[in-house]
Amino acid sequence: MSFELLTQYLFAGITYGIIYAIVAIGFNIIYNTTGIINFAQGEFVMLGGMISITLNTFMPIIPAIALAVIATMIVGALIETIFIRWLDTHSVLRMIIITIGLSILTREAALHIWGENVRSLPYFIGNETSSISILGARVSPQVLWVIGVCSLLVLGLSAFFRYTSLGREMRACAANRRAATLCGINAKNMVTLSFVLSAGLGAVAGCVMSPITYTEYDMGPGLAIKGFTVAIIGGLGNSMAAVAAGLLLGIIEALSIIVVPLAFQDAIATTILLIILFVRPHGIFGSSEVASLKEF
Amino acid sequence: MMSRHYIPVGIFLVLVIVVQFATQVTATGFYLTQLTMVAYYSLVVIGLCLLMGYAGQISLGHAGFFAIGGYISGALTTHNLIGIKDHPAVSLLERAGLLLERQDLYGSALLTVEPWVAFAAAIVTAAIIAFAIGGPVLKLKGHYLAMATLGFGIIIYRIVLASYFFGAADGISDVPAFELFPGLAVSGKKDVRVSNYYIAWGLVIFGTILLQNLIHSRIGRALRSIHGSEEAANAMGVNTARLKLHTFVLSAVFAAVAGVFLTHYNGGIGPSEAGVMKSVRYVAIVAVGGMAHLWGALIMGVILNFLSLRGVFGSFDDAVFGTILILIMLFAPNGILRLGLGQKIRNLLKKDTAGD
């Protein structure tokens, strides 16, 4: 394989990998504060894209994206306060079923609001045919936007958890909810915040990827499954490892085309998921001790 | 005192017959079509109920087992072997009486696998697959278990969608009738509608009797102890791993049997039967029925599937399921039959069935 071909595959892999990573981090944030896997995570991405496209018809792209992200964050907060906050028990099965139900409802609502058509935001720079030559590969400028924005999100989030008091309070809640409550942290608000953060994160990804991948009402579950796989590979709850795992999966998928028929491409992630679950359920980057400690 | 458990089965049997007579008297026999389809889905539901409610193991991949059953039986009974009739393997099968010569709707000659043989192949395959993946999957708990079963379902969906042997996106059509014995066939033809209604519900009743026996036996108590606390059950000498695996395989076989029968009844199967949404629906119905509540799952399965198959929900079909799922889990996590009025009915039933 030529060097150009390899870099072309790598760029495709990295673009998707970083999006998977963002979805996985969304899972992790909620998982860490609540122990819930939010099956509706992919729907946040869809909502971000759909709302920004609608707003973009009567306002410039930057305020449209900003408003769409805020709107999706509000949806995240509403979901948490209406469906989760007041429940006395959070049994795993109950939460799985509720979040699956939410995912279905959001999707169906989107179908009836926006219809079955595929939509997209315009390219931020250039158009559908423009490309830049990097190391022999030809890459759409939007790919650089996706990679850039998503990397900034990851860095911003890790700074947030490390250096702000709010971020530290969330970490405290994740590590030991009871102890955090005793220290005067309102654990319930931290859970709401985790949904807001996770929704916002998904929405940003949904906006920047929209010109490349389009936005469709039923794009959520597919992304969610990739996101899970990445979260599991990295070790559930471990966000930095999720970035590495996301890039790994993205690149494996892009390179798989050399050996596996394309029709089976989506089964690759699922197969990896099963293998990891059977062999090392705490992830390939984490050890079992680390897995028991929740860290963002 | 085992016989007490059969009282609901008896009531149920009477109900099945009453419904059939009612449709006959009112000339509304067309309802039997959906009621027959519903019966087969109910078979999946009660099998899943045993796994989820009694053994406490979630499965988000049961549509996969349904599809394994339906697709294997459908593919074997429709793939025409007449072109390779002289191939030694084919003629060997033919001499062994495993093949069936027939004609299609338009009069061309077909040589396909005999439905009983296809049925056996489908069920054995489903059982083997369940056995093989059950081992590692059931070691997992909580979210990990949910995701692993979901992943299994997705892989089956991908396989049927990508294989031309299974008809890819169009699925399999023109699946012939399944002659159980001379004069009685699983078929969607209008003139055998009544007999098919009884075949389907007979199968469900047989299934419930089997599960009732199991639940009220030593095995059933052991299963419930796993649900309560797996460690405690282990300490008490219950081989939890083996028990969970056997339950998993049994429920997979229930799903596969349903798949085979419904495929022959419908005359075909498509990839949507293997989809994740189908698995979610089965779980939803078990949850709405009240998890460890065979009759609850059965009743909710009949009601929801019947309405769905009649198109009552229109374009809101999935939305209705989603809403029900959320409402039940928010306000009645133990199932709809355990609320208010349901509680009273249950108490009455309990009086009947108590005395283990």
Place this chain on the structure above:
Amino acid sequence: MLGSLAVVAAGPVSSHAETIKVGAILAVTGPASFLGGPEARTLEMMVEEINAAGGINGTKIDLKIDDSGGNPEKAISFAKKFIEEDQVFAIIGPSTSGETMKIKGIAEEGKTILLSAAAAEVIVNPVAKYVFKTPQKDSYAVQKIYATMKDSGISKIAILTDNTGFGSAGKEQLEKIAPEFGIEILANEVYDKGATDLTAVVTKIRSNADIQAVVNWSIVPAQAIVAKNMRQSGWEAPLFQSHGFGNIKYVEAAGAAAEGIIFPAGRLLVADVLPADHPQKELLLKYKKDYESRFKEDASTFGGHAYDALLILTKAVEQAGTDREKVRDAIENMKNVPGTGGVFNFSPEDHNGLALDSFEMLTVKDGKFAVYTK
């Protein structure tokens, strides 16, 4: 017993009723909603118009649309419901080939006219007495594409198809017909219908320098993605698409990358540039105007398939009254009826009624559809 009872009770009722019942089974939601959505809207619009004008010879249409979501088991249930319970006069749909094949036998057994809006050839081959279809055959689309390639001296190609029923039917025809035109398929890839980036596969194909052109046969959004990824990678080889590209939305989705795409399609998309004496022109313009002013979206050829189905039924009822057998015969003998998909000429051997010329080769010029000229 019960079955015979129902038949006795039902038999003659529908043929002498004031209204004729038409059942439509369409994938309004689910993965094939891009077909079922426009089809359902088209039917609603037409029935309203026909009934407002007093019906067909005074007989109003009672239309019931059931949403199958693309699920065959629902299509089966609905078909039986329509035939046995509602005793409909005719069924329109389903939207997909998989569903149609499941209910072909049911319609045949129930002696109910079925006008499918799905494309696969197996629907009308072998011919079933009561089963018709309105979309053009896939093989015609392939022949048109290959003929155009031959004219331009293209003989070595790559084909890309998605894993929907539409994609796999196209793949089958592309592979089958290639030798007739002396075309060699050097790369043949199937991708998931939900694929969001095909850069990797475009890169892979491109590495074979012999490939002169690419045929992509898929539904949205991959049609636009292939185009974008090809142009982004700086590859200027001609891109051919299937007749599924027949919606200006997809051109908008692909933006600048859509320029120069060549594809076969019914004439709906170029209605305004047809010569004034073209038999389809008037009808196409009317459908386009009515649909677009009512639903505020562009008319597509998919909605047109449902339009043709109801149009054919209406014409047949006008001719033969409300006796189902006579209407069936009338459809089978219908000649020279212009529809959105072409001019229909049915016969006992041909229950599709469209010929190769029902397709026109189109291209995209300045973001609009135009007739392709070399």
